[in-house]
């Protein structure tokens with residue numbers, strides 16, 4: 001097999017739409033359906049959503065364009081591509097350190113991502129079990145969790161957390177599927193998976209949203225998501241919004257540079273990047289409109305935190321006719337979305353290992369997936385055996401975070417913004433102007449705006465948001 005990257009003909013996407021689908025698959029994931037509603041709920045809704053959207057289009061979209069461009073121009077893994085563009089531009093190859101950090105971030109995110117995705121597999125089985133028992137009871141379209149009280153249902157999450165074996169089993173299953181797909185390569189693995197899973201995902205999303213709109217508290221959800229209360233907009237909330245925008249677009253974590261390295265030279269990057277940003281944001285908002293009507297209809301707390309989706313929604317499924325079916329579809333939906341994202345998380349570090357150590361793709365996928373599995377193991381045990389461990393006990397805002405939350409926090413609030421800062425400074429100040437102009441294909445006016453954003457607006461915004469987010473005492 002040829003090297004991992006750069007051979008657009010041999011290893012690249014088979015068409016532009018294959019790339020767009022894979023990139024949207026990378027962007028749309030747990031970030032949209034689990035993390036976005038969680039953060040919006042915790043940070044008061046409307047105001048958070050506005051800052052989030054501003055971050056996506058002002059900082060995120062130009063960065064998506066930049067990362068894909070770096071990949072296509074550098075034709076290597078995340079670090080190698082930045083080094084190649086630096087070389088073409090006649091500046092130090094050291095800028096590739098930001099690429100290295102992106103690869104590390106991808107590895108760390110993958111480790112906990114797989115654990116959370118494992119919860120979805122667990123709940124798919126729970127729902128399947130319910131469907132079987134409702135068939136046996138002669139009422140195949142009954143509600144889910146029949147005969148259980150609300151406390152029993154929400155308590156199921158605690159039971160899952162208290163069961164390391166189940167957590168590890170599901171985490172292992174998810175990681176194994178991810179490794180299998182990536183081992184099959186760009187064309188036969190990643191592209192095929194995205195081509196099947198993403199259309200199925202969209203159909204399910206629209207179906208469940210329509211269901212929620214008719215049966216849930218839709219108006220309340222709309223007002224929660226779109227009526228801003230700016231008093232809730234703390235520096236920490238803004239840091240969360242920026243981190244979430246980067247996380248959701250798969251920025252700062254090697255995926256877009258690596259996927260970009262497989263893109264043909266004939267593809268116009270600016271419209272493609274715009275499509276990715278719109279699709280990702282659209283899905284996040286739709287996910288909000290899918291989840292909050294149900295949350296409000298059953299009188300649940302929108303600020304329930306990371307358990308919102310997994311703990312609250314089952315309560316709703318227990319009250320709706322055909323609930324076990326809707327529930328199963330819902331968790332299958334999250335599983336699909338998570339899988340196309342975890343593939344992209346694994347691909348970044350794998351491409352680097354193949355390029356750097358000349359390993360076979362299969363071996364690289366097994367090695368990186370195996371190591372990420374080990375870190376994920378610690379995250380899973382952080383809910384039970386290691387529940388007292390606070391890895392970042394010394395750092396104010398992370399002091400009380402368990403292992404999974406610590407890795408999520410340090411990647412989302414620190415590493416991704418730092419990588420975003422590095423990439424914007426690199427493109428804004430150091431990369432060759434003609435190269436940028438030729439690769440982006442932007443018209444003169446848009447190019448000027450793009451440069452302004454990369455050189456000034458994005459770095460300053462990221463810096464301010466991160467510094468005051470991490471050290472709110474400074475304000």
Ligand code: PFF
Pocket residue numbers: 026027028029030031032106109247248249250251253254255256341342344345
């Ligand atoms: N964008 C994905 C999500 O929203 O779930 C997560 C992700 C994928 C982050 C790939 C980073 C990445 F490189």
